[in-house]
Amino acid sequence: MTDLPDDFNPFEHLQQTYRTEFNRRVDKFFADVPGTGDLSGTRPSLKLACRMTDNDNDAMMNMRHNLFFNVIGYSRKNLAIVYGSKFDTAPPVAGHPQLFLTFSQDSAATPSEESPIEHEKSVRLMKFSCAGGDDDGSTKPAITKANMTEIANEIKTLFISGGRGIDYTCGNKSASYTDPENGFARGNYMLVNSRADAMEVYQKLCNAIDVPFNQEKLIVNDPDKPSTTTAAAGKITILGKQVQNRRYRPVAVLRFRSAYISLGNLVPPVILIDTTLRHTGLVKYP
Known part of the structure; x- marks a missing residue:
């Protein structure tokens, strides 16, 4: 096992790792929106609201997580937790020209x-x-x-x-x-x-x-x-x-x-x- 430095802070390491991995998924989901998002439209605004920053406290990180995974529904797109069948909300197409x-x-x-x-x-x-x-x-x-x-x-x-x-x-x-x-x-x-x-x-x-x-x-x-x-x-x-x-x-x-x-x-x-x-x-x- 690699020796950790004396000033190693496990909480800061966890927080930084979590923020990096979370934002990577947000950026991929909003790949059509350049940069970190802005207020020019619905999707740019959502990206801005979802991305975590260095200044976020625990409450803001939790809100961004909940917005992205649960409200927007990233967790229901076969990328994390799947609730029920992905076909439940799609209307049947058989029989339509x-x-x-x-x-x-x-x-x-x-x-x-x-x-x-x-x-x-x-x-x-x-x-x-x-x-x-x-x-x-x-x-x-x-x-x-x-x-x-x-x-x-x-x-x-x-x-x-x-x-x-x-x-x-x-x-x-x-x-x-x-x-x-x-x-x-x-x-x-x-x-x-x-x-x-x-x-x-x-x-x-x-x-x-x-x-x-x-x-x-x-x-x-x-x-x-x-x-x-x-x-x-x-x-x-x-x-x-x-x-x-x-x-x-x-x-x-x-x-x-x-x-x-x-x-x-x-x-x-x-x-x-x-x-x-x-x-x-x-x-x-x-």
């Missing part, structure tokens, strides 16, 4: 040794059911062709500009928008290169299905590992042949291509709009 939007890289911008990057984003249409209430017990009305055509026209207005699908830049940051009541379940995310791109796509998607957008429900995580290019990823040898190694969350411009609604079961998806012209949608493009 699912809207999908597809994005892909332009072929002219795709490296010769790579396939175009393709991403897909989905949301449940919680205002509707796939079938009538008599068939699935749902209290929501069954979605109709008129409903889907209305959504298709909204998507055409929001996601097509100048005769082309809008674009955004994907990258190594994962952006999640969590609003189960309005169809955005926990755990889904999209890869972006900036918070602004994520906000634009999610905001347009909320507008398309006529639900409110709340930027405070958007969380963007920035990993330590940077995006890699085709050259940086290099090649590996498989069965004596050199092949391109997989890139890590590469930076690329993705363009909106199509939107469709899945009704589950064995029913084919309903194409709302398709800028590739491979399928006939409910609304014409361009």
